[in-house]
Amino acid sequence: MIGKIAYEAIEKNRPIIKDLADKIWKNPEGPYKEFNACQWTAQVLRDAGFDVEVGVAGVPTAIKATYGSGHPVIGFLGEYDSLPGLNQKVCTHQELDSNCGYGHGCGHNLLGSAHVAGVLGLKKEMEETGLAGTIVFYGCPAEEVLTGKPFMARGGAFDCLDLCIAFHPDSVNAVYTGTAVGINSVKFHYHGKTAHAGGAPQNGRSALDALELTNVGVQYLREHVTNDIRIHYIIEDGGMAPNIVPDYARSWYMVRSLTREGVDDVYTRLIKVAKGAAMMTETEVEVEFLGGCYPTQQNHALAKVLEDCMAEIPWETFTEEEKQFAKEIDEANPISYNRMVNSGFIQEGQHLFEGIAPTISGNSYGSYDVGDVEYIVPGIMFFTTCKSVAAQNHHWQTTACVGSSIGEKGMTNAAKVMALFGLKVLQDPSIYQAAKAEFDKTMNGRTYQCPIPADVKIPE
Secondary structure, three states, X not given: OOOHHHHHHHHXXXXXXXXXXHHHHHOOOOOOOOHHHHHHHHHHHHHOOOEEEEOHHHOOOOEXXXXXXXXXXXXXXXXXXXXXXXXXXXXOOOOOOOOOOOEOOOOHHHHHHHHHHHHHHHHHHHHHHOOOEEEEEEEEOXXXXXXXXXXXXXXXXXXXXXXXXXXXXXXXXXXXXXXXXXXXXXXXXXXXXXXXXXOOHHHOEOHHHHHHHHHHHHHHHHHHOOOOOEEEEEEEEOOOOOOEOOOEEEXXXXXXXXXXXXXXXXXXXXXXXXXXXXXXXXXXXXXXEEEEEOOOOOOHHHHHHHHHHHHHOOOOOOOHHHHHHHHHHXXXXXXXXXXXXXXXXXXXXXXXXXXXXXXXXXXEOOOOOOHHHHOOOOEEEEEEEOOOOOOOOOOHHHHXXXXXXXXXXXXXXXXXXXXHHHHHHHHOHHHHHHHHHHHHHHHOOOOOOOOOOOOOOOOO
């Protein structure tokens, strides 16, 4: 039976993978600072016989680990960064686990580790059956700021691939064929002139005024964009004291759209708003472009194979204790939970999704930087249940779930799916041929152009 050797290898390596996921969860690191996660992940792959390169494409915490030879070449897109402000214990109420502010509120401790487990299982079956082809694990940093894979793509990290697959923890087991939005990320640095705000305000030129006028201008801009556009921001620095006219202020903006063209268009208009605000306030604005990513572009030929894999693998099941944990998480989200019940997605009283949901074809207004790879080669993405059905993403509730046995089981399920997917692709050349034909038709002569210019440096 295809996959049996891979499943057994995944189970045999389970303590190693669990330890990896647990260490990454307990030691959350921010974008481009994933030094421990990178080191631990690379060592597991070296010990398993992969040819491992760290610092691929000039990104210090990026990994490229290769096994096999020849075509097809399959890329497995792992991640391991975390989010600020989401540190959390494995419990059903909000409680810090340590003094570290970061936490895995998106489940990337499972995401990278699942891909590792998947390629370990796949490698073992390739060895024992003499199956040809090449598998490549990528450790991709900084997905949470959506620039890790674009920087890697700019450096040619994915040029060797024929196709790719990506898993993401979620509340459901499903293949994803919708479009997740692309993004541009930018910081505005406003420079003015300080003065006594009460005694000599006429001598000041407020950087904060420029920042706030930019925000006002953006609110008017929202009326004149397409429905898929999302614009959001924070104020990182608004001055030191109210009686001092601020000579410096800083905001951070993100622009999202279902098309790369939509991102670029609205981003250009946003820059005009910021520069206009600076003119109105007689200040200066410095535009710091942080980067951006493409929308996702899922491949339906690969989706069909992935659907078959999800129907065939042996699934982990959840215990009553795990279901009770999930129930307590969901009780804090009654609106979201009731919406899912009323939609028929789950039954009343169900708090962990089991089984396989229909393929999700709806668009998402969140972003994944896997789209940059999916515009280079055919790609597909899927989810497995790693948290309660109503646990909020980018929230301490997700951090709690993905640090628990619920997350571990979802990670193991995902590893089996990816191993079987890889085996099917390696055994049947027609799969890649169909995926490539669809990809070429979708691209229609276009080629990937990295949204991050060469003069934008990789963050240190």
